């Protein structure tokens with residue numbers, strides 16, 4: 001089976017009701033990255049960040065996969081599909097995708113504070129909040145399993161390898177603003193087709209691609225007709 005690799009961003013979940021980051025009503029229009037999404041902010045005000053992500057997590061938990069997520073999952077009937085996502089929601093998994101690699105963490109997981117050792121704990125949907133004083137077995141404070149700015153992207157090497165193996169690469173719903181994720185396109189073999197689904201024209205000077213200028217759901221329908 002041909003290897004079909006997806007690189008998805010916040011736009012993939014926009015039609016599920018999850019705001020993107022840099023659109024008009026985006027998260028970074030209403031909150032400052034420096035205040036709630038950097039390693040320094042975590043060190044400076046952990047309780048505020050725990051409360052913020054507790055609130056955001058409860059919002060995410062009400063959202064469901066959209067047509068775009070479902071069509072990505074359905075392509076597993078015809079391709080060896082690998083999803084690489086910048087999103088911390090689990091809507092790809094809920095839609096039925098079996099191979100999903102998260103670059104920026106997962107909202108429904110937590111881990112011990114400090115360097116990410118790869119040990120992550122699932123949060124109970126019935127009691128998903130993390131509070132100061134919640135610790136792991138070694139007494140270390142628990143934190144959201146989210147990669148803040150200024151922190152390493154633990155799965156980057158594996159993601160680069162998966163992109164380098166792709167026979168087709170499809171990018172959906174990312175402004176390609178944030179590295180190292182945006183740099184993954186450069187690991188794709190020169191001879192493979194690259195498609196980009198986004199309602200806004202996206203410029204990415206380092207690699208030729210075919211843009212389908214639609215939202216995730218409609219864009220995936222057009223893509224499937226092209227494959």
Ligand code: APR
Pocket residue numbers: 008009010011012014015020021022023026086087104172173174175176177178197198199200214215216217
């Ligand atoms: N379908 C597809 N794409 C859409 C839709 C939609 N319905 N609506 C908006 N988009 C596109 C926007 O045009 C934009 O190009 O989704 C993209 C979202 O870009 P960003 O908001 O920058 O989100 P993303 O690229 O995922 O951000 C990358 O930045 O803040 C960090 O860690 C955070 O993972 C995030 C990273």
